[in-house]
């Protein structure tokens with residue numbers, strides 16, 4: 005049986021990138037590494053659509069979120085957290101861990117925070133240092149209007165910090181044009197890489213905020229130190245340089261297609277996936293859904309844990325369950341990074357069969373037909 009990894013992190017890695025990881029380890033304090041980092045940095049700027057420096061961190065994506073908050077916001081100061089799911093909640097948890105005051109704008113799982121809610125929060129809390137949002141809320145499949153958020157925040161002294169860990173790549177995100185101050189991402193989502201690297205871009209406005217924070221509560225994640233090293237294409241501590249060497253190859257693949265083309269292709273995949281699941285009689289969980297992943301509700305009487313277990317064991321299809329209170333209630337199909345249309349079709353076909361196996365009434369082929377019909381239209 006062929007195994008297909010279709011979870012929203014980690015995601016599959018292209019063969020040519022995997023081959024880079026098989027090469028011998030080289031020395032990191034070398035001109036070879038500095039040339040590599042310079043090239044990767046330039047390519048990352050094209051992916052982020054920014055001229056801002058992008059700091060590489062050796063951590064999972066959450067390291068970038070933590071680095072952003074601790075460097076920008078002194079203890080006791082206030083941030084606004086826009087919370088539509090588990091990853092929005094993570095902003096609140098990091099704030100709590102570092103003694104920051106968080107004003108939480110929370111919506112039920114499956115829905116998105118509206119720009120009007122942010123507008124009110126900004127008016128009520130003019131002393132907020134930062135607003136923390138999530139481009140793609142991976143726990144529910146919801147997308148946020150980051151452009152509208154940034155437009156509101158740019159008129160205030162606050163900075164906008166975006167968790168784009170699963171959103172950067174599949175979803176339009178124009179860092180400079182939209183005035184996003186800090187964009188955070190990780191390697192194992194749409195960048196077609198294994199876990200282990202995180203990145204964040206930092207605007208001039210955010211650097212001023214960082215420079216005003218005289219006591220960042222961090223040693224390893226000191227962004228001023230990281231910026232100083234980056235000026236000579238280096239890192240303060242040992243980088244995961246073999247991963248960076250592999251990332252170079254994945255970035256070439258991404259940029260050969262081009263960001264705008266990727267967004268269009270992802271929109272087509274997402275529309276096809278949604279049509280397929282609806283054709284099967286399943287309900288889309290997210291409103292509005294984003295184009296990085298599709299999240300659907302398990303049908304009444306079916307525990308999604310049973311469905312997902314069957315998909316993996318009998319059909320080699322690994323999709324993700326809901327987290328925490330959504331566990332057993334939803335299934336999450338990623339279609340970001342190195343996942344193509346035929347992987348998506350396989351997932352829909354597998355869900356048809358697994359539901360049938362579990363005794364749920366399905367017209368075999370109806371989901372696949374609906375997906376194909378939608379895909380053929382565009």
Ligand SMILES: *Cc1c(COP(=O)(O)O)cnc(C)c1O
Nearest residue numbers: 013064065066091142169170190
């Ligand atoms: C995956 C993900 C994270 C967590 O990243 P880690 O790499 O597990 O630390 C955070 N936010 C979002 C939106 C994600 O999709």
